[in-house]
Amino acid sequence: EPEVTQTPSHQVTQMGQEVILRCVPISNHLYFYWYRQILGQKVEFLVSFYNNEISEKSEIFDDQFSVERPDGSNFTLKIRSTKLEDSAMYFCASSVRGDHNSPLHFGNGTRLTVT
Amino acid sequence: TQLLEQSPQFLSIQEGENLTVYCNSSSVFSSLQWYRQEPGEGPVLLVTVVTGGEVKKLKRLTFQFGDARKDSSLHITAAQPGDTGLYLCAGADSGAGSYQLTFGKGTKLSVIP
Numbered sequence: 001e002p003e004v005t006q007t008p009s010h011q012v013t014q015m016g017q018e019v020i021l022r023c024v025p026i027s028n029h030l031y032f033y034w035y036r037q038i039l040g041q042k043v044e045f046l047v048s049f050y051n052n053e054i055s056e057k058s059e060i061f062d063d064q065f066s067v068e069r070p071d072g073s074n075f076t077l078k079i080r081s082t083k084l085e086d087s088a089m090y091f092c093a094s095s096v097r098g099d100h101n102s103p104l105h106f107g108n109g110t111r112l113t114v115t
Numbered sequence: 116t117q118l119l120e121q122s123p124q125f126l127s128i129q130e131g132e133n134l135t136v137y138c139n140s141s142s143v144f145s146s147l148q149w150y151r152q153e154p155g156e157g158p159v160l161l162v163t164v165v166t167g168g169e170v171k172k173l174k175r176l177t178f179q180f181g182d183a184r185k186d187s188s189l190h191i192t193a194a195q196p197g198d199t200g201l202y203l204c205a206g207a208d209s210g211a212g213s214y215q216l217t218f219g220k221g222t223k224l225s226v227i228p
Contacts, residue, residue, distance in 0.1 A: 004157075035216075043158065043203065043218040056215055091157050100146045100207035100214045101165065106157030 002026045004107035006092050012113045013082055021077045021110045023092030032075045033093040033104065034067065036060070043091065049075065050098060082114045117142040119206055121219035129227050131193050136202055136222040139186045144206035147180055147187045148216065152201040163207075194226045 005024045013019050025032050034046040048055040049067055064080045075094075079086055089111050093104040119140045128134055138147065146165045150158035162171050164180035164187060171178045175198075177190040191198055201223050205216040 033215075042220045043205075043216075045215040045217070048215060058215070093157075098214060101163065103148075103160045103163065104216065106159070108156045 004092055004094055004105050006090075006107035006110050008110060009108070010111045010113070012115065015084060015114055016081050019079050019082055019112065021079075021090050021092075021112070023075045023077070023107055024073050025075055025092065025094030026105055027073070029094035029096050029105070031055075031095045031098045031102070032067075032069070033095075034077045035091045035093060035106075036088040037091065037109075038085075038088040046077075048098075055098070079112075082112075084114050087112055087114045117144075117206060117208070117217045119204055119217055119219035121202075121204055121222050123222060124220065125223050125225075127225040127227065128194055130195055133190065133192050134194055134224070135188055135190045136224070137186070137188050138204035138219055140206060141185065142206065143184050144208065144217075145214070146207045147184070148205045148207060149178055149187070149189055150203040150205060152203055152221070158203055158205075191224075194224075196226045196228050199224055199226050 007022045032049045035043050037043045045058050047057040047061045066078045068076050089109045091109045092107045095102040095104050122137050146163050148163045149161045152158045162178045167182045167184045169180045175192045179188050201221045203218055203221045205218045207214050
């Protein structure tokens with residue numbers, strides 16, 4: 001069964017550095033998402049992306065975050081100047097359609113540790 | 116801000132027992148989704164309930180959506196060790212061309228052989 005793949009599985013970075021988290025969504029999916037989960041807390045929506053532009057974003061998704069689909073297969077999340085509080089598990093997800101009956105398929109996440 | 120409260124937060128039961136976990140909100144959602152998450156992995160969708168009062172069954176798991184579409188329950192019959200995991204509910208909000216999920220904190224279930 002096709003799946004969403006994320007790399008790296010674990011990224012350690014120093015405060016103030018830029019990181020790029022990579023995702024390969026399922027090939028026939030058109031909608032892409034990033035969620036994050038801080039340790040011990042709930043999974044939180046960051047951003048949704050369709051047709052090469054952001055559809056929706058949450059309050060968390062401020063100017064230090066950006067997303068891009070640089071080619072036909074990858075979907076990336078860039079954090080420009082990381083802060084300690086950015087340490088979290090970041091999940092990429094994709095769906096065929098944008099309506100709520102179209103299930104989200106999540107990747108296994110990238111654990112980001114900011115020191 | 117929409118919130119989903121899940122209860123109990125932790126549940127430890129013996130194999131063969133039945134259990135129910137709850138997901139409650141003061142907000143109405145377009146749909147309610149239940150996920151299961153294993154350590155080190157992403158959430159995996161179990162079911163989506165859309166219509167108020169809807170009941171869906173997945174083998175020994177029964178999901179119900181409240182009439183007012185604000186709450187949901189998951190009932191497991193004759194729990195097995197393989198059911199151990201974190202169960203998350205998530206409410207879907209349809210936005211402008213896509214949707215976002217509001218997750219609860221989850222119920223961590225341990226089924227003891």
